[in-house]
Amino acid sequence: MKELFPLKQVMGFAFSLVLTVVALMVYFTDMSYTMGMTVLLITAFIQAGLQVVVFMHAGETKDKRSIYVNIYYALLIALITIFGTLLVLVWDM
Amino acid sequence: MKVDNSLPLEYSTEENNLKILGFWIFIGAEIMLFATLFTAYFTLENRTGNGPTGAEIFEITPVLIETILLLTSSFTIGLAIHAMRLNRKKAMMGFFTITLILGTAFLGVEIYEFTHYVHVGAGLQTSAFTAALLTTLGTHGLHVTLGLFWGLFILLQIKKRGLTPETANKSFIFSLYWHFLDIIWIFIFSFIYLKGMM
């Protein structure tokens, strides 16, 4: 905690740059739609998780459980809303 | 006021703890806010009417600059909090200032991007797709703008009052907000720009 060099932050930053580059492969190389979406989904969610854990210190207090449940719940409802709506309005019309 | 010295300054009072948890729950609500915008965007993505499609108007260069700027600013605000926890006021304020400068630069590029869209005939009223696109980007941009003012005021307060439990708490919450905006940008970058240009 008290060390001067912010190793955690630097590692986090480096890793998110790497993930951005991986995501960019979707643009610069010629891959199929499915493949591309898979890459984007993986890189985006890992990066988001990285921010929450490394930079936002989500797990550092005794409210850890409330915070994580809150995030997971929001994520669940968000995904239900997005995919549910697409199912209703686009895929099954 | 009870001050608990075993925890970092921003957690030191009961009120501070409440504010941090409250802000996390606000972030939960913000996730839903952006999820709704994404829902609208994905639904209307191909409904371009007479207007251009995403592939026709997106440009990789400004988007990439914006991404790097915001990613770096997320890093520097992390460093600011790190410095704050080491009680280094000067370093903290320095990183905080850099964050705000990077944020302003991001906003500048985004404004350029918007004028570009309007210039190529993809205004707010052009089609359902452009409306959803500009609203989603605009909402994020508005958050960044508000964040810049908010950050500036916190910076002024730290300068005037030093690192107190109150200012430390405000700075920490601001950092949560800023990281969250970065997360949203990652999703915009991946599922609006890259998906659209793929």
Added chain:
Amino acid sequence: MKLKMKWILLTMVITITTVLTACEPLLVLDPKGPQAKTQADDIMLSIWLMLGIVIVVLAILVFVLLKYRASKQPKDYEPPHIEGSPIVEAICIGIPILIVIFLSIISVDSNYKVEATPEGYEDQEPLIIYASSSNWKWHFSYPEENIETVNYLYIPEDRAIEFKLYSYGPITSFWIPQLGGQKYAMSDMVTTLHLAADQPGEFMGRNANFSGAGFAENTFEVTAMTPVEFEEWVEEVHETASPLTSEKFEELLEPGHLGRSTYTGTHLEFSPAPEHDHGSTDNNVEEDSDIEDHETHDEEDHSNH
């Protein structure tokens, strides 16, 4: 005392309603076609099942109220502390689960039935009718017969009919209760409703979805007749009615109410139904490749998720 009053009133209401229903069957429960029959059967089945549940709950409630009311208990009676029993609670969850599973199976099965050509009519070619709404009228186009009617609908009995629904304005809902349930008509896509009448007769049809000031009177009459009569009517129309021009059609679209009218030709020729193509109609006319692009995109979307 008061309890009795309530029951007297309740029984009164129930008697009145049963008398009423006995006189004249309710439209929805008096089906004249296979789709409406499926729905009416589902409704009756669920009514009986649900009545059973209500009676069980009511019986338990009346029982505990009569048995455990304070006036029947000794003064010093202290009710026990009971946390709950896993077995009792499991039963309370289990039975509803079984009922829900049972109803789900019926619901899913019926849904596929009403979304397909009516049962027993699969072998014949369905009659296609485009039904479009405008404020506050219904336009019926018979593309094969080359006829268009306003605010009334003639259909042959014992033949599957495929309605293609869309709207020149707010969302409306096409509903002929005795032939089957409703479906929305919207301005940017065409929806399909499968109906059939298994006997001749006159039925009420209306827009069921609120669409503004003239909504209440947004009705039409449906007449089911023998195929021979239908053919005769088609011929008669061709002999007597005037052709539908695009000017005339524009006039018909003006907001307001109209009586019945009949034309030869349909508006589909000059004002085609919307295509379900994500709204990029104009684009596609110029660049054909665009259509394919979108479609393949969509399919990939499917496979991806």
Added chain:
Amino acid sequence: MDFFDRFAVPHPSFLIYAAMVGIGLTMLAVVVGITYFKKWGYLWREWITTVDHKRIGIMYLLTALLMLFRGGVDAIMMRYQLAMPENTFLDSQHYNEVFTTHGVVMILFMAMPFIIFFFNFLVPLQIGARDVAFPRLNALSFWLFFMGMGLFNLSFIIGGSPDAGWTSYFPLAGNEFSTSVGTNYYMIAIQIAGIGTLMTGINFITTILKMRAPGMTLMKMPMFTWSAFIANVIIVFAFPVLTVLLAMGTMDRLFGTNFFTTDNGGMDMLWANLFWVWGHPEVYILILPAFGLYSEIIPTFARRNLYGYKSMVASMVVISILSFVVWAHHFFTMGQGPLTNSIFSITTMAIAIPTGVKIFNWLFTLWKGKIQFTTPMLYSILFIPLFTLGGVTGVMLAMSAADYQYHNTMFLVAHFHNVIIPGVVYAMLAGMTFYWPKIFGFMLNEKLGKWTAWLLTVGFVLAFIPMYITGLDGQARRMYTYSESTGFSLLNMVSFIGAAIMAIAFALLVYNIYYSIRYSPRNIGSDPWDARSLEWSTHTPVPEYNFAITPQVASTQAFWDSKKNGHELFKGDIEKIHMPNNSGLPFIMSCMFFVFGFAMVFSIWPVVIVSLIGILACLVYRSFEQDHGRYISVEEIKETETRLRGAKNEGR
């Protein structure tokens, strides 16, 4: 002159002018009255600037009651219009405005503040806290809600009411088909109130998670607090959808975007879809706290603990998630494929399972009890069979194929009134009667209360059961008239009689309040019902700081244990108590929101910009403000405690 034309009501009639004069005179009377009795200072110090959760709660209650009557008048007008075929009491435009405002007012400006009143008043008391987590935010929530409510009601006399239904489906609600500013009011007033509600949600989740009394683990919270917690979770995740949706609707109407229009790729069904993504969870936001209140009242008067506490909690958690996966059942008939309909049909029916568990738990709570028929209990007992009826018709509606026949008919109208009235309205009236002594220090008259409950029930049955039948007979909802030949007239007349009886019941409620203020005894102690949870352990009236000593909790019914099992609630000595300061900022900021909203409705851009700057200035002021609250000294607490007759042992 053109500029002022917009402010005129587009379809004026005698009724509207009369209402304008009436509203004007009432306002004048209120202002003159307050000035005459020199109450402005009192009003400002004690109410407008208050951050006390109890007072904010009471203001929510007053707003809710006011809106109950506003919405009730709408209801009676509708039923009277339909009582006879081809009635000319209202024309179609008026009828459309009336049912639109009836829906919005009842759901958003009556039921919502009513439940938020209970959150505010009860949650801190039930968990043994001094206030909510963010008292100022709480005041801001209320004033934003209040201004939203005010703005919405203003539409009636300036510019015209919205007329596209409470669901405001596009394109009907778009510029093309709704030319008056009514729908602008809808978009912006609900937006302002909705932001307030969202903040309430954040506030109460934090309060419940962080401010519980020592020993009160999550599974030892009173059931109402649990229900409030779950409802607020739903608020936090559902209301942002509404925020975005209304913003998009506003942009379509004011800035010419094409989200929901019929050309340039706009998609009208996206509105319906997102509306119900918010709208369905919204009904659970209303019903869960109602369930919570029944779970407080039934054990109190069955004189037994709540049966199946754990399954009650579990069922609410399940409902909170299921409520987000059923929205498409509001438009089974949109033309999506049978696969989608099947999925949403099954998820919808699945909600009946946790709801059924709750019904059975209440029944088993009565079992082996010692049931007292007080007014709140009477409502709770009447609720069980009536709500079951509403619930099972809900299952019927969930069957997608059959729904093709129920959709948009009076059957549906009967169903949702059948769940909302016995579910929510009864709970609110029961809860209000139950907690009235805690809030105001005297009881409502029991005899009048029971008459109200019975009249309401008779009226309800007469008003809504016939709708099930007319619905199956083909009467669509929202029809302002019908012809004699349809055969709907007799049953609609019965409905009107029922509605009139309900109106009498509500009038009786008002009389009861008046009567009880005058004649009810005031020396009732702090626990008149011999109740079970923590809120009854403090004094009546509740002191500003709620509890002189923070209570120690060891079970779900701490107060009952302290009365019967020798559990000691208040250990230790009185210490000085930290309380927040009052603030006028929430009120001032909300006033600016009101001006902003009004200017937006009429597109008066300079005012929009000025008020927006004003709002931001308030935020800046708040950011720089240093306010660490104040302390109530030990002496002052002791004095208050003595005045309220000797602290701890009171109420035993």
